[in-house]
Amino acid sequence: MLGDVFSYLTDGSNWSGSTGIAAFAIQQLLLTVTSLVIAVVVGLPPALYLGHRRWGGFLAVNVSNVGRAVPVFAVLLVLALGPIGSEKFGPFGRAGLATLVALVLFALPPIITNAYVAVVEVDRGVVEAARGMGMGEAKVFSSVELPLAMRVVLTGVRLALVQVWATATIAALVAGPGLGRVITRGFANHRTYEVVAGAMIVAVGALLLEGVAMLVERYADPMRRARREIARASA
């Protein structure tokens, strides 16, 4: 079994061509990155603003609960058979647009909830002190709230990334693009080694993305340097 998986993965012909692993991997990566960027651009500013004004907390927090309850599979199907259709969409492949919209929808809840909660939970005393020093609202947000909230905001983006990668895999169930196609193709042809090989690639891809995201999260946190400097000064 493992031998079959190994020989499948090391056979170059399985990687090349328009239905090869490489083509599906590029599709999936392209889908993941595009939808994550769209979700961040669409979801982050309103969530941060709502957090700053402390409005709509109930909505911002519950959007995640709703997101969890809705099956990805059902949404993909409804979108693919609905008005968006399952035609080829540029480099995203068959049912590309429906998949892209579904991915954005499922990336939004963790981004919105984390960004809102992150800003709301910034110590009110610190924010009031910044206002007392004469900072305007924009300055309070950009110099005080955002740096302090950054880590939790980035965690939300990382959760969204994992969610998007998983959703993109499920797209294959509705004959959409992406690496899930390797898995569904294996099932359709009763080739268990192909199923397992596809699953391994998807899983390794997910773990790699998570690892990279964790590194970015750590180095992009503006408070990290500040904490290190405080630690050095007090040592």
Place this chain on the structure above:
Amino acid sequence: MALVDGVPQCYVDNDWICTRYWTDYRPELVDASVEHLWITVISVLAGLVVAVPLALVARRNAAVESVVVGATTIIYTIPSLALFSLLLPFTGLSPTTVIIGLALYSLTILVRNVLAGLQGVPEEIREAARGVGYSDTRMLLKVELPLAVPVIVAGLRVATVSTVALATVGSIVSYGGLGNLLLLAVGNQFKAQIFAASVLCVALAGILDLGLLLVQRLVTPWTRHAR
């Protein structure tokens, strides 16, 4: 005006909402919902049965805790379709494949919440219990676990709701409950079936969530006065 005698117009037009579908396919809908329900319940319970002892060991030992938290992060990162597929060589096309996969996902949520719930018990309360002569076991059962119930139930609700949604992906090994109806509808583009299965799936998640909330209210009556 029906194109074919006796065939309702909504079948002919392939409408999303078709009341006749709900009556004509009632047995299929009931069977799928029942399968969905038991797969969900068994998976979450299995996750809980593993999560509680794991959390109990992890809270005594920092090294175990970091291993548990790290391992659960890894499991949670693996997409469901891949996880079910990776289990396929071991458990084959059986409900066990889906249940193990779903139980692993609920485990990742539950172990964190059980841990957080137990760690959230105030130290004074532990001291007081020890002072009146509670043994470790008795304190766990009579003091710590009851106080952790709200956080544990919060985890159960999240785990249950996401398990209901994820169970649909189990249709890849033919045990996806309502997901089976969805996968069948991929081939023939039967919109009424997709709509019905999706609605039932979300409804099931809502009902189970509400049920767990009620259970929590019943078993922790003291939290109601604290508000």
